[in-house]
Amino acid sequence: MQLSAYQLSVMAAASVKTDLKIAIIGANDGKINDPLFPLIKGPLRNRCTAALIEPNESLRPALLKNYSFTERKFIINAAVSDQARITLHCVKEEFWAHCQPDYAQGWPDYRAPTGITSTDRHFVKNWIETHQSIDFNSEAAIEARTVGCSRLQPLLSENASMDSIDILQIDAEGYDDHALYASDIDLLIPGIIFIEVIHLSRERITTLKNYLKQLGYSCISQGQNMLALRVSENATDQ
Numbered sequence: 001m002q003l004s005a006y007q008l009s010v011m012a013a014a015s016v017k018t019d020l021k022i023a024i025i026g027a028n029d030g031k032i033n034d035p036l037f038p039l040i041k042g043p044l045r046n047r048c049t050a051a052l053i054e055p056n057e058s059l060r061p062a063l064l065k066n067y068s069f070t071e072r073k074f075i076i077n078a079a080v081s082d083q084a085r086i087t088l089h090c091v092k093e094e095f096w097a098h099c100q101p102d103y104a105q106g107w108p109d110y111r112a113p114t115g116i117t118s119t120d121r122h123f124v125k126n127w128i129e130t131h132q133s134i135d136f137n138s139e140a141a142i143e144a145r146t147v148g149c150s151r152l153q154p155l156l157s158e159n160a161s162m163d164s165i166d167i168l169q170i171d172a173e174g175y176d177d178h179a180l181y182a183s184d185i186d187l188l189i190p191g192i193i194f195i196e197v198i199h200l201s202r203e204r205i206t207t208l209k210n211y212l213k214q215l216g217y218s219c220i221s222q223g224q225n226m227l228a229l230r231v232s233e234n235a236t237d238q
Contacts, residue, residue: 005220006194006227007035011043013166013191020048021162023152023190025080025179026171027052029062032111035194036169041069048072051160055079055088055147056114074160080172080179081149088145089121090114091128095141101131118173123199153184167192174199177208185215191230193217198224 003011014020024036030052031037040050049072052063057077067073079086091099091113104112116127121142128138156162168190172179176196185193193212197205205226209219217228 001038004035005222006192006225007039009192009227009229010036010039010167014044014047017166018047020044020166021164022048022050022167022169023053023156023162023165023183023188024050024169024171025053025152025183026173026176026196027054027059027063027075028056028115028171029059029066029108029111030054031062031066032107033115034169036167037066045070046072049160049162050074051076051156051162051165053078053080053155056090056117056145058093059110059114062108062110076155076159077147078155079147079149079175080152080155080182081175082151082178082182083149085146086119086149086175088117088119088147089124089142090117090145091124092141092143095128095132095136098133098136099128099131099141100133116173118199119175120173120199123174149182151182151184153187156188162188164188165190168194170195172196176200177204180208181211185212189230193228194222195226195228196224197226 051074053076063075096109096113099113101112118124124142125138128141165188170176170179177200212219212228216230216232218231220227
């Protein structure tokens with residue numbers, strides 16, 4: 001398997017620390033299209049502890065199944081946010097079979113529709129209309145769910161006994177930067193951050209980069225994502 005820059009960074013971190021602490025925000029099923037999964041199941045097995053944070057409770061059985069190879073996991077049903085609760089817009093289960101995009105060939109039928117759950121209802125509606133295989137009212141296929149939220153530091157402290165992390169991965173379908181701002185980077189001090197930015201505007205990406213730079217990170221574009229590596233304690237050290 002050819003490793004990405006992100007995966008190489010994770011393996012480099014593992015070479016100097018024997019027990020990595022990983023937090024994944026927006027874990028979905030923990031496996032499909034997740035760059036950390038082959039590492040956690042492979043060379044990092046028994047060398048890391050993963051907090052799998054997923055607000056969609058219906059994905060818990062898939063997470064338990066896909067991570068059955070290790071006891072070193074914590075599955076947390078919550079969203080990371082400054083708000084007490086947020087509303088997520090989801091594709092109703094009865095429409096999953098009719099929303100299977102070409103990129104999801106070979107995936108379980110839940111994976112693509114649950115993978116675009118978002119705080120942005122318009123985003124979900126557009127996705128359905130792009131990928132629906134039969135004619136139906138896209139609005140009728142969407143349900144709104146209100147989920148509990150917490151900032152990341154108390155969430156990890158209370159549910160995973162973590163007071164610091166080495167790796168933070170975020171995939172939140174347009175809520176990514178908001179989740180990061182609620183991730184207590186200055187307290188948890190992850191050495192590696194990998195965040196999806198494809199659904200963020202140019203202005204939001206610029207703001208995100210500046211925020212991370214002030215916290216001592218160097219940011220590298222990785223296609224639909226951004227890799228941030230901690231290079232100093234704060235911007236004045238650079």
